[in-house]
Amino acid sequence: MKKVNLVILAFLCLQLPFLAQAQENKEVLVEENESKVPMLKGNMRFHTKTYEDQSQNRNRTNVDFSYEHSSEAIYKDGQNLISRSYFTIDLGKGIWNGESTAPDVRVWGSWMVGLNAVRQMKVSNNFYVKGLAGVHFHNFKFADDNIQAIKGAESVEFLERAGGIKSKIAASYLTLALIPKISTGHNGFRIGAGPYAGYRLGGRGKFVYQDNGRNKDFDRSDMYLENLRYGIRGELGVSWLDFFFNYDLNHVFQSNRGPEVSAMSFGIIL
Structure with missing residues (x-):
């Protein structure tokens, strides 16, 4: 027994220099x-x-x-609701509805993309106002590929063509919105709705067809699209996920220049 104790004591003595060095290091x-x-x-x-x-x-x-x-970037360090600026992207579908004389628009293939600079203004612990300024791109793709939209002498016309592959009307708008919102807390529930207005920056028609190869016809006129648009925007969010819904209260085309249809769009906020 004494011999075993001596062996253990000798081993510990040998380890002391290494332990001291490890402590120093x-x-x-x-x-x-x-x-x-x-x-x-x-x-x-x-x-x-x-x-x-x-x-x-x-x-x-x-x-x-x-x-x-940071849950729509409305909280600082996950706790305090603050005023701040940031950037978002709307990515979704864009369609229209209204008079039956208007060509049907495909939900799949029609889209809306918005590039937005956002300023949020804190009002109280659970309430803030979101200001938005951006450029929104709308793309209305016709369900019937053989229909071509052109600008006629008095109104937009929808012609029957053959060999159609794709046909659409596209427009872009400078858009402003003001959206009061309620938030239940960090990573919680957010909801709000408010008005928006936009000014048209551009518009055109495009018809892609097959005729001895793939061909494209463009109508780069204004297509009698309304210069001003306005409507209501709703937003809904939970945790890190946020959705938007836009509904135009005015018509896509100028009065008596095209079918009476109103645009709407919905999708996700990135």
Whole structure:
């Protein structure tokens, strides 16, 4: 028994120098920093830690990064509702409805894309107003590929063609919106609705058809599209996911220049 104890004691004595050296070589945290880079509706978070090894007189830095979604960027550090600016993208479907004389528009193939600069203004702990300024692109694709839209002498005309592959009317608008919103908290539920108005920047018709190869006809006129558009925009969000719905209260075409149809669009906010 004494012999075993002596062996253990001798082993511990041999380990003491190494333990002392390990203690001397222990790194010490000398600096810690955290920074954020705003990205759409969240932040890229960088966390750095610098360690110093006094025995070898050298430093070592670790860098960790992660994406922090901030629930429509309405909260700071996941807690306090604040006023701030950010950028979003509307990505969804765009259709019209109204008079039966208008060509049917495909839900699949018709789209709306919006590029928006957003300013949110805090009113109270659970209420804020969202201001939006952006450019919205609408694309109305006809269900019948053999219909071509052209600008006639008095109104837009829809001609029957042969060999159609794709036919559509496209328009872009400079858009402003003001949306009061209620929020239940970080990663909670958000809902709001408010008015929007837009001014047309461009419009055209496009007809793609097969005739000894693939051909395209463009009508780069204004297509008698209304210069001004206005309507109601609704937004609904939960956790990191947000949706929009736009409904125009005016018609797509000028009065007596085309069928009385109103546009609507719906989709996701990125």
